[in-house]
Amino acid sequence: MILTNSTGLAGVVAGETAISTVGKQGVGLTYRGYTIEDLAEHSTFEEVAWLLMHGELPTPSQRDQFLAKRIAQQRISDEMMSFLEQLPDTSHPMDVLRSGTSLLGCWEPEHSIDQQQRIAARLLAVFPSMICYWYRFVNDRFRIEIESEQTTVAGHFLQLLHSGAPSEVDRRALDVALILYAEHEFNASTFAARVTASTGSDLYSAICTGIGTLRGPLHGGANEASMKMISNFTDPEQAEQGVLRRLARHEKIMGFGHRVYKSTDPRSEIMKRWALTLCKQTRQLKTYAVAERIETVMQREKGLFPNLDFYSAVAFHCLGIPTALFTPLFVMARTAGWSAHVFEQRSNNRLIRPTANYIGPSQRPLVRPHQRT
Numbered sequence: 001m002i003l004t005n006s007t008g009l010a011g012v013v014a015g016e017t018a019i020s021t022v023g024k025q026g027v028g029l030t031y032r033g034y035t036i037e038d039l040a041e042h043s044t045f046e047e048v049a050w051l052l053m054h055g056e057l058p059t060p061s062q063r064d065q066f067l068a069k070r071i072a073q074q075r076i077s078d079e080m081m082s083f084l085e086q087l088p089d090t091s092h093p094m095d096v097l098r099s100g101t102s103l104l105g106c107w108e109p110e111h112s113i114d115q116q117q118r119i120a121a122r123l124l125a126v127f128p129s130m131i132c133y134w135y136r137f138v139n140d141r142f143r144i145e146i147e148s149e150q151t152t153v154a155g156h157f158l159q160l161l162h163s164g165a166p167s168e169v170d171r172r173a174l175d176v177a178l179i180l181y182a183e184h185e186f187n188a189s190t191f192a193a194r195v196t197a198s199t200g201s202d203l204y205s206a207i208c209t210g211i212g213t214l215r216g217p218l219h220g221g222a223n224e225a226s227m228k229m230i231s232n233f234t235d236p237e238q239a240e241q242g243v244l245r246r247l248a249r250h251e252k253i254m255g256f257g258h259r260v261y262k263s264t265d266p267r268s269e270i271m272k273r274w275a276l277t278l279c280k281q282t283r284q285l286k287t288y289a290v291a292e293r294i295e296t297v298m299q300r301e302k303g304l305f306p307n308l309d310f311y312s313a314v315a316f317h318c319l320g321i322p323t324a325l326f327t328p329l330f331v332m333a334r335t336a337g338w339s340a341h342v343f344e345q346r347s348n349n350r351l352i353r354p355t356a357n358y359i360g361p362s363q364r365p366l367v368r369p370h371q372r373t
């Protein structure tokens with residue numbers, strides 16, 4: 001038996017994957033052999049989702065069919081709308097997505113593994129509709145039309161959120177963020193989803209597992225937490241003092257550090273450029289300056305670099321996206337990666353069930369209730 005005392009399974013190889021490489025020798029990211037830089041420059045989120053779930057980039061006709069299917073599958077039923085309207089206004093949008101996924105699993109269950117690609121595509125198409133319908137109902141008391149002429153997830157999401165077609169720059173900025181968020185090897189939520197899949201469970205359950213695991217601030221919740229922190233500061237000097245005070249209290253600064261990358265997160269460099277473009281466009285250069293100063297202070301004081309969540313938060317903010325919807329955007333993208341991992345797990349499955357090193361009391365006689373003090 002192999003025993004590891006690595007807390008958090010750091011550095012432990014927990015399986016094999018052909019989907020992505022993260023930080024080989026501490027740097028770089030590829031999806032199915034393509035670098036993240038090439039994909040972010042020349043591809044689209046829908047092509048990347050196809051690549052992850054099918055293993056190869058789509059041909060032009062496969063891509064067009066996938067886009068057409070996305071439009072056909074973005075609808076939500078009257079029952080779903082009525083369910084969303086009944087949720088408490090105070091619900092966290094991640095809880096809304098997790099519950100919506102569960103319900104969809106009741107209404108459109110996965111009866112056999114042949115349906116897995118169709119269900120994954122349906123989830124990718126329906127999440128923007130689900131979250132925007134709920135968000136606009138709760139905040140504006142307005143029942144939005146779910147149909148839009150947008151062919152992409154990014155365009156559809158922005159159109160439903162803002163009740164108007166996004167500019168091409170805005171749509172592409174979100175599209176690139178979705179590409180960068182789509183997949184990341186055995187991160188916590190993907191690994192959790194694979195554990196669920198390994199028991200022979202259905203795809204909806206694995207996605208619910210992923211959403212629940214992603215929600216925490218040490219993982220996907222960090223983009224929301226980053227923005228809340230950035231918003232506290234009105235200028236770079238105030239940001240520097242604020243971060244120094246937090247570090248002195250041994251607090252973590254959300255959006256910094258990574259388990260696998262050692263010197264930089266390659267996705268952050270791409271997202272930082274988009275954040276600058278969007279901050280210029282919306283005249284929010286002060287927000288960008290605050291973010292850059294936090295980056296400088298973290299590098300100087302802790303030798304830590306921003307991860308994807310940090311500048312994504314700045315970019316999403318400039319796109320007019322409410323902070324509470326930042327982590328749901330991560331879900332919309334990572335559903336492609338989670339699904340690809342579930343398919344891969346299923347294709348060569350063995351129950352994932354490690355063992356624990358027992359550190360509790362040694363065997364002892366039962367103390368009867370009247371003897372307990």
Ligand SMILES: CC(=O)SCCNC(=O)CCNC(=O)[C@H](O)C(C)(C)COP(=O)(O)OP(=O)(O)OC[C@H]1O[C@@H](n2cnc3c(N)ncnc32)[C@H](O)[C@@H]1OP(=O)(O)O
Pocket residue numbers: 008010217218219220222251252253254255256257258259260302304307308309
């Ligand atoms: C897309 C994503 O999900 S990326 C991750 C998003 N999460 C975050 O941004 C949350 C903030 N970051 C962190 O909490 C961590 O860096 C993690 C969870 C990402 C990685 O954690 P681990 O590999 O377990 O590193 P760990 O938390 O043990 O940190 C190692 C040391 O660096 C410090 N450190 C790590 N990240 C940070 C941070 N963001 N702020 C301040 N200190 C930090 C820790 O305090 C610890 O210091 P110590 O050795 O003096 O106690």
Ligand SMILES: O=C([O-])CC(=O)C(=O)O
Pocket residue numbers: 022181183184186187188219259260307308
């Ligand atoms: O890989 C990780 O641990 C976290 C991460 O960056 C991701 O899931 O995108």
